[in-house]
Amino acid sequence: MDITGSLAAWSRGDEKALKDVIPLVYDDLRLIARRHLGRLQAPLVQSGSLVHEAYLKLIHVRGIRCNNRAHFFALCSQMIRRILVDHARKQRSAKRGGPLQVPLDEALLGSRARGVEVEALDEALDSLARTDPRKARVVELRFFGGLSVEETAEVLEVSEETVTRDWKMAKTWLFREITRRATGR
Secondary structure, three states: OOHHHHHHHHHOOOHHHHHHHHHHHHHHHHHHHHHHHHOOOOOOOOHHHHHHHHHHHHHHOOOOOOOOHHHHHHHHHHHHHHHHHHHHHHHHHOOOOOOOEEEEOHHHHHHHOEEEEHHHHHHHHHHHHHHOHHHHHHHHHHHHOOOOHHHHHHHHOOOHHHHHHHHHHHHHHHHHHHHHHHHOO
């Protein structure tokens, strides 16, 4: 089956095309969900449940254009991140323990790695998106989606050098923003 063609059909409103694609990419979507969950100190849900929630959201979304497989995975990764943030907020509001932590590993912040709250990272990314949307997308695609520099460049339609530069600058910005928020400065 032609996944790219099916995604194009889905983008044009063919709901059946999405139903045809999901079984073909299900394992990849679970891998993306596991990457998100693997960064949590205490996972909230199973990877399969995240994929199912993302699928339900995709069914109801209209007007999304997916150019290819990488673009679709980027979209799903963003949805999964939002679902996890919603779960973290619900958990926090139910006061079932402390805030959910995610380690910012070597891949994101180099040797300055430490754990931060999922909500703090989400807020910092939202703030970065207001300042520089492309750099925020690079972080979403690379850190959360697990896309390579090449795949990220393809999704964003920029050069690999631009992705590498944005990635480096975004990591520095996020570290500064998260530290500022944590210390109240």
